[in-house]
Amino acid sequence: MDLEDFDLYSYFYDLVKQIPDGYVTTYGDLAEALGDPIAARAVGYMLSINEDPDGIPCYRVVLHDGTVGNYTHPLGPQEKVRRLKADGIPVVSGKIEDFEHHRFRDFRTDYPLKKMQEYQRKIAEEYTESGPEKFELIEAFDVSYTDRMGFASSVVLHGEEMESYVISDKIRFPYIPGYLGFREFKFIRRLYRNADLLLIDGNGILHPRYAGLATHAGVILNTSAIGVAKHLTRSVKHDEYLYIGDRLTGMIIKKNIIVSPGNRFSVRSAVMTVQALWGDKYPWPLKLVHQLSTMHLDTRGRILELDAQSISAR
DNA sequence: GCGACAG
DNA sequence: ATCTTGTCGC
Structure with a gap:
């Protein structure tokens, strides 16, 4: 299997x-x-x-x-x-x-979901808290959906240069809370361009088994990753800090913006890195890639070429 | 009506 | 996430 x-x-x-x-x-x-x-x-x-x-x-x-x-x-x-x-x-x-x-x-x-839980526990064991603090290549990901199709995009940044990628594929896994990695990681794997930092729409270790999509991707691709989510999932909140069990796993940095480490970050360092990429109301590479995914969906994958200006103009 | 519930 | 009209607030 x-x-x-x-x-x-x-x-x-x-x-x-x-x-x-x-x-x-x-x-x-x-x-x-x-x-x-x-x-x-x-x-x-x-x-x-x-x-x-x-x-x-x-x-x-x-x-x-x-x-x-x-x-x-x-x-x-x-x-x-x-x-x-x-x-x-x-x-x-x-x-x-x-x-x-x-x-x-x-x-x-x-019982396939039970096997996936075990797999997630192994991924969680591979998570590390420390990692580099400077990044040459940053890649942000997002996916938009119809019933059975996913339209995925990434934006790759290196210095002043930026490239975007789009792919689409039939969906073979529904959204199930706690199993987003098995729905979306296949897109990330295909779009991955050897970036040393992944920015991902979703959670990292803020997850019932400490293996949300950002941790899943960061561990399998063996690189640094951060999850940024818009909605809170099951966790215990103390001030703005989010705990699963006794473990600190994430932080609410604004209303409806939750940061959690995916791989090679602590909660503190992940928050600092997200703030360094802050745009208007959101980390700008994630906002950009979300717009790209939405456009990709609207055109049903018929985008041939896009540049940052045409996307931002929306 | 309540609870959970990342996308 | 997506489906969607009207509504609220800046």
Whole structure:
């Protein structure tokens, strides 16, 4: 199992196909079969964008209490009820009768998200706090999305010189809290131009397993990295300092701007470096690369050439 | 209604 | 992140 290039969509749809005729399962049961109950919302999302509703029986996935729940179909939830009844499942006023008797949870699975957690713990062990303080080549990354496509960009800075890169690819991993690295690192790996500092939209060691996207990228690419996030994730806040367990992992430097070390930085040195790259209201290389990604998405990857002025003019 | 929830 | 109308504040 190649965790760095894992197709969770295919794996998930194969799980859904395992639900036998005459049985149902829940969003949480499928998340459990993937390896982490936190994926329950991603389960709902993946079902909602199912491209093969006749081959992949989404209608067999219901709420925890036996309520039928939503169905993304032109005919709506009533079509879900119709299909369940056609399978011989009794549904009375939107709820499955004798729910536990019809509930399937005996999935054949390798629990891929559990393996990814282990992988993240190994990455976290490779994180180091000390590193260089001067950088020749800085690269900032960002990705914009449609349902199944990602449009990724990077901006590379060396002295006064700047270059930008764009790539796009089909998405094979949904957004799942705590697993962003498995969604976005493949883009960073392809865009990486041997920079000695990576600036990444997301968290570093401010992560339940101390291995957010910026740490994932910094450790695998063996370079310095910093994460800058716009929203706070689960952590304990003391003044502006953010702790996971007893460990200092990040800092709120402005409203909705959270800095955490990815690799080869401490919290203090990461904050100082971000401040050295401060623009108007945000580190300017990240603002620029975000605009580039958005434009890349808007044109569906048909950008051929861009310079900094045409981007900033937006 | 509440809690979590990086992108 | 994306989907999106109107609304609030500078």
